[in-house]
Amino acid sequence: MSRLRLPRRLLLGAALAPVAAQAAGTVGGGPAPEVSAFAEHRLALQLSESEPHRQDLVLSVANNVLKAYGPDKVAIEVVxxxxxxxxxxxxxxxxxxxxxxxSQGVRFDLxxxxxxTIARETGQRPALNPHAIPVEAGVVQLMTLAEAGYILVRP
Incomplete structure (x- = not known):
């Protein structure tokens, strides 16, 4: 094996490792986003505040984007x-x-x-919506989505 080929193979392997990890759902500590083959747009909505008007904005944006593009043309993930x-x-x-x-395909990451942290502070885990998809860290999930081509919006 020539010296020139070995480094190229190593570089190619190193370059493809993050892609393979993301495809396997290991990047970001959460499942890799399942995007419809027909999705032309990808949107990640950040929700890091509890105020009712902020929750309403996130839900409204998700609904409006679904109406504009249709559920088959857009992938939406609320983190x-x-x-x-x-x-x-x-x-x-x-x-x-x-x-x-x-039910329209929007994912809600938790x-x-x-x-x-809540469990440590209160002594119990909060009761959660069973549709929520657990991810290890919300910010890391947002970064993973951005790296996968999602546009990040914080309404």
Whole structure:
């Protein structure tokens, strides 16, 4: 084997490793986004505040984007962390709106770091919407989505 080929192979392997890890769902500590083969647009919505008007904005943006492009042409992922996980609590007054968006293909990611912090502080894990998809860290999930071509919006 020539000296020139070995470094190229190593470089190619190193360059493809993050892509393979992301495809396997290991980057970001959460599942890799499942995007429709027909999705032409990718949107990540950050929710890190618990205020009702902020939750309404996130839900409204998701609904408006779905109306504009149609559920088959857009992939939407809401990433909730910190106080933003209040939207994904089982008793959330917006639960039916979240469930309706889930039925249209919107994903709701839930930061496990936040859940564990709440459990440590209160002595129990909060009851959560069963549609919420756990990810290790919300910010890392946002970074992973951005690297996968999602546009990040913080309404």
């Amino acid at each position: 909730a962390f910190g106080p933003g996980i209040d939207l994904l609590r089982a008793e959330s007054p917006r639960r039916s709106e979240v469930d309706s968006l889930v 930061c496990l770091n936040t859940v564990e």
